[in-house]
Amino acid sequence: MANALWLFTMRFPFGTGEPFLELELPELCRRFDRVHVVPLFQEGEARELPANASVERVLRDPYATAGPALLAKRLGDFRRGMSALRREAPSPEVFVRRRAELRSRLRQAMQRAEWLEGHLAGRFDPQRDLLYTYWTADWATVLALLKRRHPAWHMVSRVHGFDLFPERDPDGWIPFRSMHLEAMDRIHCVSRAGLDTMERLHPSFADRFRLARLGTVDHGPGPWTPSDTLRLVSCGNLVPLKRVDIIVQALAQVERPVRWTHFGDGPERGRLETLAGTLPEHVQVVWKGAVPNHELITYYRHHPVDLFVHASASEGGVPVALQEAASFGIPLVACDAGGVRELVSEGTGLLLPVDVDPASLARAIVDASTRLGGDPSFRKGVRAQWAEGFQAPVNFGQFCDDLLDLMG
Numbered sequence: 001m002a003n004a005l006w007l008f009t010m011r012f013p014f015g016t017g018e019p020f021l022e023l024e025l026p027e028l029c030r031r032f033d034r035v036h037v038v039p040l041f042q043e044g045e046a047r048e049l050p051a052n053a054s055v056e057r058v059l060r061d062p063y064a065t066a067g068p069a070l071l072a073k074r075l076g077d078f079r080r081g082m083s084a085l086r087r088e089a090p091s092p093e094v095f096v097r098r099r100a101e102l103r104s105r106l107r108q109a110m111q112r113a114e115w116l117e118g119h120l121a122g123r124f125d126p127q128r129d130l131l132y133t134y135w136t137a138d139w140a141t142v143l144a145l146l147k148r149r150h151p152a153w154h155m156v157s158r159v160h161g162f163d164l165f166p167e168r169d170p171d172g173w174i175p176f177r178s179m180h181l182e183a184m185d186r187i188h189c190v191s192r193a194g195l196d197t198m199e200r201l202h203p204s205f206a207d208r209f210r211l212a213r214l215g216t217v218d219h220g221p222g223p224w225t226p227s228d229t230l231r232l233v234s235c236g237n238l239v240p241l242k243r244v245d246i247i248v249q250a251l252a253q254v255e256r257p258v259r260w261t262h263f264g265d266g267p268e269r270g271r272l273e274t275l276a277g278t279l280p281e282h283v284q285v286v287w288k289g290a291v292p293n294h295e296l297i298t299y300y301r302h303h304p305v306d307l308f309v310h311a312s313a314s315e316g317g318v319p320v321a322l323q324e325a326a327s328f329g330i331p332l333v334a335c336d337a338g339g340v341r342e343l344v345s346e347g348t349g350l351l352l353p354v355d356v357d358p359a360s361l362a363r364a365i366v367d368a369s370t371r372l373g374g375d376p377s378f379r380k381g382v383r384a385q386w387a388e389g390f391q392a393p394v395n396f397g398q399f400c401d402d403l404l405d406l407m408g
Helices: 021-031 068-073 075-088 092-120 138-149 177-183 192-201 203-208 244-251 269-276 293-302 320-327 358-371 376-389 392-406
Strands: 004-009 034-039 053-055 130-133 155-159 186-189 209-211 230-235 258-263 283-289 307-310 332-335 349-352
Touching (some): 004 021, 068 075, 075 092, 075 138, 075 177, 092 138, 138 155, 186 192, 186 203, 186 392, 192 209, 203 209, 230 293, 230 320, 230 358, 244 269, 293 320, 307 320, 307 358, 320 332, 320 376, 349 358
Parallel strands (some): 155 186, 186 209, 230 258, 307 332, 332 349
């Protein structure tokens, strides 16, 4: 009998988001006979999938909420959901203030669950198939509703950053978390920092948590040649959380010639381009925008890079952007957020405090470029540390072993 995996994503394979799945999916497809990809939103062009993977169009309208008829039919689900939210809210005041929003989100999850249940009917074998949501967020809430009706269904999730750390929410709360914890057979954390956080916050569910890091593919060492110009690369969405503006402000204080290339796009781009326009003439900035992952890899394979810089204020796992750079032997300068320290150390670069200021970042960039950027032995050591814990075939292979073990 064939076994199938139902993979729930935010948008993948549409658009350019969730690029990490481009590396994980091939391993999933090797280990499962069929992989059904179920994105929450389907906008933009779809990326090519392996032959035994397909996109499932489940939601007629991802924004639809349960109407009166469905509410009446599933009134028990609605009442249990609101009761769980009331219990887990950080305070009665927070629950009352957010009640309208929470009711809407619950009704939305109920409608999605109804469509998904109908879509799975006759196609999902609970003895052979597994439901896997890449984020412990919207889809996890949907699956939690179905788990109550189908307790034999096996469900797992990954947890990263926004879906893990309560401090990311203005009220310090991840709504529906109690439902997620009760529904998921296992929750896979992409960093040791994430695993420690989940075990600390939810000790009664500690036996369900697993460490399952992401990983990247070995494309060999990147090229390097001496240059009077400092060649920097950064990669990330242009949003406040990533603090790319600190990199701009730091480069204003670096006196040697610099060519800084940033991969990624977002709502902050206009402001950052304006800010970068004030940099001295010896600092050249290249905004690559959002590009497919293979274009970033091609860049690393053909362009010498002295340092990779990462100033994010918060991370859940070990950022894939750091892993990819390290795989090419590029020294790293990064802030100590989330699981960053699991890769960035004295052996791979410089680990800076999360509250780093532009002047300190500028000094770190100059120091690292002088001591580490062109040292062949150091660059070889960066690759070795990456290979020790972040190779995609190894990590995703172990992850699949765990999934198949769950199914017996």
